[in-house]
Amino acid sequence: MAEFVHSPVMLEELLSLLVPPRPEALMVDCTLGEGGHAEAFLSRYPDISYRGIDADPRIQAKAALRLGRFGDRVSFLSGYFDEVLGAWEGPGPDLVLFDLGISMYHFVESGRGFGHGKDEELDMRLSPEAPRSAAQLLAQEREEEIARIIFEYGEERFSRRIAAAIVAARRSGGIATSGRLAEIVSAAVPPQYRHGRIHPATRTFQALRIAVNDELGRAERGIRLAVKLLAPGGLVAVIAFHSLEDRIAKRIFREFSSTSASTGASDLPISEDTGGAMLGLLTKKPLESSAEEQARNPASRSAKLRVARKIGAAGKANA
Ligand SMILES: C[S@@+](CC[C@H](N)C(=O)[O-])C[C@H]1O[C@@H](n2cnc3c(N)ncnc32)[C@H](O)[C@@H]1O
Structure with missing residues (x-):
């Protein structure tokens, strides 16, 4: 039986913000890791299907064992997320999660x-x-x-x-x-x-x-692609563990945000130039892990969570 050494960070916050816009939603986890977040989402939402991306096939094999009981509701894509999203075919996801960086598994x-x-x-x-x-x-x-x-x-x-x-x-x-x-x-x-x-x-x-x-380059390209691919009404969440990553998420969300005062992006039409997307921010400031979680899991202390919704009615096909 595989041992899981990584505790999924800010899980309760994610579960309460990343609510599937339709029961049979497609969720893409760009950083599957040991599948801790995946297991929680698949259990909480019994009709969603899940695609888990990871650059590391060895940790992905651990996640596959953990998630075996969900059968064909889960599929696995191996590779860096910017490359996988760049070659995406088929309907856009309703939910996208980035839990950036590496897992406790990598250290241990x-x-x-x-x-x-x-x-x-x-x-x-x-x-x-x-x-x-x-x-x-x-x-x-x-x-x-x-x-x-x-x-x-x-x-x-x-x-x-x-x-x-x-x-x-x-x-x-x-x-x-x-x-x-x-x-x-x-x-x-x-x-x-x-x-x-x-x-x-x-x-x-x-x-x-x-x-x-190339973690920063990949985060930049991956988050942009996710915004572009996301189905209308869909949600994207980014958990960053240092300021360099969080700055990337903040800048991209602001750029595409309908509430952004700094870029005036709210006035822009949806166009290729803007990544084909406009976002509403669910977190104007990033959320941080609770004191209870920080005490239980010190690795969560530096986590910052940002969530945004793609403007448009859920259920409409992505352009
Ligand atoms: C923080 S861990 C994710 C933990 C996971 N959410 C869980 O609950 O078990 C990040 C994972 O993303 C993977 N990763 C990091 N950067 C990546 C990238 N650019 N493309 C694909 N996978 C990446 C790492 O191999 C690692 O397994």
Whole structure:
């Protein structure tokens, strides 16, 4: 029997906001993971059907076991969500969920070097089809580019020092494991930073993972495609775990929002230029996890949930 190590984040909030606009709605879960959200939606709404996308076929296999009892109400699509949505055929979904980032499974079980706490091969690819591992990225990129990645995707103020230390370590044997990278980063930062609230390598690990999987580019393209594909009256939800992702969701929702004062998008006709869609925002400000959930599941502390509805009557075909 598979063990599930990830708790679905902000589940109650999602269940109360992402209400199917029709009983036989189609829900697309762009980040299926271990299928925790999927199981809850399939149980709560017995007539919906569900398509679960994940870039990682290994975690998807765990979800398939968990969701087996729902039979042909569930189907699985393997690949990065922007690519799967870009090749979408058939009716648009009524509900779309993005629960961005990686799963607890990746830290605990994958063996692919996502965390600084274990000494594993420094891979970090979600999909076996991603072009290069984190170790290859660190071996190939110029120091300035490594510093940029760590600064922009990790929001790490010691990015230059860390990049210089990585390049120096490259000359003496390379960086093949997560343990080695954690050591190099710890030694590169000032001593007081080593004893801060988070491990000194946390931000560097996040940055590398984002770069290896092009997480921000994919979030940008994926959320736009979801808005475009969504059936009229349908709902899209995005859970982000750091400000870089949340900013993307906020900007796209604002851009397509009928209530957006900043862009004036409410006056625009529905057209190809605007992604073929207009949205109403259900969350003007993002929702955060409850104190109870934060105590139970510390990983939910940084979660921000935004939900928007595509303008139009449910049941009409998508353009
Ligand atoms: C936070 S976990 C989802 C957890 C899931 N909601 C649950 O309840 O078990 C995010 C999942 O999305 C996948 N993922 C991340 N970025 C992706 C992308 N661009 N395309 C497809 N899958 C992605 C990861 O492999 C991971 O399994």
